[in-house]
Amino acid sequence: MTLDALRLEVAEISEQNADSLTDLSLQLAQAREMPIESALSRITRLLHRHNRSPMTLLERQRALQSFSDAFHHYSSQNSSQIRLGQAFIQLCEELATGFKRLLLQILQSKHPSRPHLAWCLYMTLQFLAQKMLRNHQLYQEPHPNLWRDSHIIYWLGEHQQCLDDPIAAAFVPTPADTLRGLYQQMLLAALSNPFHLAENQCLELFSALAPLAQHAALLPWEREDEPSGPTIDLTESQPYLTLTQTPEGSVEYLRRFELGALLIALQEPSPLQSSKEHALLQEVQQHWLGRQQRRHQRLEHEQSCHLVAGLQAIHAQLLEQRPMKIPGLIQDASPGGARLLCSAEQKTKISVGQLVILLTDSVIPTLALVRWRHINAEGMHFGLRYLKGLPKPIWLRRTPSAQTHPGILQSTPAQDSAWHHGLWLPTGQFVEGENVWLQMNNMHHQKILPLPTANLETVCVTRYPVVL
Numbered sequence: 001m002t003l004d005a006l007r008l009e010v011a012e013i014s015e016q017n018a019d020s021l022t023d024l025s026l027q028l029a030q031a032r033e034m035p036i037e038s039a040l041s042r043i044t045r046l047l048h049r050h051n052r053s054p055m056t057l058l059e060r061q062r063a064l065q066s067f068s069d070a071f072h073h074y075s076s077q078n079s080s081q082i083r084l085g086q087a088f089i090q091l092c093e094e095l096a097t098g099f100k101r102l103l104l105q106i107l108q109s110k111h112p113s114r115p116h117l118a119w120c121l122y123m124t125l126q127f128l129a130q131k132m133l134r135n136h137q138l139y140q141e142p143h144p145n146l147w148r149d150s151h152i153i154y155w156l157g158e159h160q161q162c163l164d165d166p167i168a169a170a171f172v173p174t175p176a177d178t179l180r181g182l183y184q185q186m187l188l189a190a191l192s193n194p195f196h197l198a199e200n201q202c203l204e205l206f207s208a209l210a211p212l213a214q215h216a217a218l219l220p221w222e223r224e225d226e227p228s229g230p231t232i233d234l235t236e237s238q239p240y241l242t243l244t245q246t247p248e249g250s251v252e253y254l255r256r257f258e259l260g261a262l263l264i265a266l267q268e269p270s271p272l273q274s275s276k277e278h279a280l281l282q283e284v285q286q287h288w289l290g291r292q293q294r295r296h297q298r299l300e301h302e303q304s305c306h307l308v309a310g311l312q313a314i315h316a317q318l319l320e321q322r323p324m325k326i327p328g329l330i331q332d333a334s335p336g337g338a339r340l341l342c343s344a345e346q347k348t349k350i351s352v353g354q355l356v357i358l359l360t361d362s363v364i365p366t367l368a369l370v371r372w373r374h375i376n377a378e379g380m381h382f383g384l385r386y387l388k389g390l391p392k393p394i395w396l397r398r399t400p401s402a403q404t405h406p407g408i409l410q411s412t413p414a415q416d417s418a419w420h421h422g423l424w425l426p427t428g429q430f431v432e433g434e435n436v437w438l439q440m441n442n443m444h445h446q447k448i449l450p451l452p453t454a455n456l457e458t459v460c461v462t463r464y465p466v467v468l
Contacts, residue, residue: 008100008152009145011051024050024063028070036074040087043070047094057105064098068123071095075130076172085138092131096149099124103156118162122179125153126169129186129206133173136194136202139347139373139380144237151234154183155253173207176214185213187257190239191230192284196372198352198459201280208277211270215262221247221254229257230290243290259288303330305340306359309349311426311461314357315406317365318393319441325359326350337368337385344380347373353458355408355424357391358384367391367410369458388412389422396425397437400446405429409440410463422455422463 027046031039047067055063071091103120106112128150135142157163163180176182188209194202221231230240234253241247247254266281306325308317316323326349328342338358342350350356350370358366366386373382389412395404410422423438430436432453437446449466456463 008104008149009097010101010104011097013054014052024066028066031070032073036077037084037087040074040084040091043067044087044091044094047091047098051094051098051101057102057109060098060102060105064095064102064123067095067098071127071130072170085134089131089134089138092127092134096124096127096131099127100149114160114162115165117160118157118165118179119167121153121157121160121162122167122169122182125150125179125182125186126171126175128153129175129182130171132186132189133202133206136189136197137200139195139375141374141376147239148237150183150186150239151232151236154179155234157183173203174210175206176210178214180218181210181213184216184218184257185209187230187232187239188213188216188262188288191288193287193372195374196352197284201352201459204277205280205284208273208281211272212262212265212281215265217258217261218255219258221251221256223247223251229259229288231255232257263288299332299334301330301333301338303333303360304328305330307340307342307350308357308359309346309354311355311408311424312406314355314367314391314408315393317357318391318408330360331381335386337371337383339381339383341379341381344375347375347380350380350382351460353460355461356384365391367408369461387422389420393441394423395439396430397439397446398434400437402437404439407438419468421466421468423451423466424461424463427457427460427462 024046028043031042031046034042050060050063050067074091075088099120103117103124106117106120128146131146132142154163157179164178166177167179168177169175176185185206189202189206192205194205197205218232231245231247232240232255233247233249234255235249240257263285266285270278305328307328308314308323308325313323326342326346328340330338330340332339350373352370352373354370356368356370358368360366367389368384368386371383371385373380375381387410389410392409392411394407394409396407397404405425408424410424412420412422414420430451432451434451436449436451438449439446447468451464452466453464454462455465
């Protein structure tokens with residue numbers, strides 16, 4: 001056995017930390033009286049000491065259960081999960097480390113109980129999954145050791161024959177209830193191109209995958225087999241091999257991720273699945289089969305630029321009111337879009353689904369949508385989808401004398417001197433069929449217009465096709 005639990009990274013035991021074992025319940029109770037940021041920091045430091053303290057199997061299990069309850073308490077609060085993302089990542093890291101240490105103690109015991117082992121493997125993988133999701137929330141790539149440990153946990157469950165033991169665990173977002181299901185749920189989330197999702201959609205997707213993940217299957221890999229799904233190498237520190245990677249590891253540790261049954265299950269009625277979850281699953285399944293999103297070949301192209309983000313700021317820019325501009329660098333471009341880099345501090349302004357204007361040396365500003373983003377040490381990388389047409393500022397009212405609402409009119413020339421128009425408004429501000437009064441810039445008269453069905457919608461903005 002070369003791929004075994006001894007390859008799991010666990011904290012070194014230090015006798016100096018033994019005094020940290022006293023009054024755990026009291027210290028966790030005191031933390032609940034603190035602001036959530038301070039509380040998360042305190043219990044993470046406390047757990048860090050516990051993970052490096054000598055403890056019996058039962059002591060460690062009880063302590064970890066208390067810390068798991070604390071995690072559930074804080075993660076279920078109505079606080080900004082984005083703002084607290086890094087704090088939750090650190091806490092998930094320490095919880096996974098603690099359960100890995102407990103797992104080694106169970107495996108080294110004389111008569112390990114299979115239900116006990118299945119529960120410990122599941123809890124270890126659960127906090128690795130939570131860490132992955134918190135990274136995706138922040139549009140960060142998880143550290144490679146997350147996938148190395150996840151593969152080992154799956155492999156151990158496979159060899160201990162406890163992949164399908166049901167486990168009851170109240171976590172948010174909802175996990176699958178077996179080790180096999182949870183592992184496949186993580187793989188599907190990673191395959192779904194999470195950096196193209198809007199904020200918090202990764203959590204919604206993970207919950208939507210919970211009842212479906214069991215329909216996928218990890219099968220033995222054969223070199224002559226025609227690949228119909230991704231290849232998983234359990235010795236690699238990545239979720240799956242990319243299309244350009246050739247499997248080089250031992251066949252013993254290679255798996256083929258068969259998605260055929262899952263794709264059929266997606267089309268079947270699911271009474272407990274919301275329309276929002278259904279739409280999200282339909283959107284991401286193209287990525288499971290390795291389909292590429294780019295329609296145009298992009299070329300390396302470095303150029304300084306500025307962006308104006310958000311419908312109101314774009315409205316002000318088109319009226320030459322000089323709103324705040326975000327400096328950026330175009331890194332590659334094509335007729336259909338571009339990849340840019342800017343400071344990670346701009347992550348609150350440039351979110352997935354946001355409408356932006358790209359300002360370069362060109363006289364005409366380029367209207368675009370943010371399709372994805374990814375944050376690393378260089379800053380925030382993000383992709384733009386260009387929207388053809390000339391943007392113009394307009395105002396809307398619900399009655400001729402009511403409060404004005406800014407909008408953007410996207411106008412594209414058509415045949416016979418006609419124009420196609422798209423009206424961009426904040427998502428949720430108006431509804432289909434509602435009558436609005438529209439006023440163009442430098443024009444005094446208003447036109448009444450019933451809003452048609454939207455033809456493009458994001459979490460930030462919605463476009464309605466209109467005839468003027």
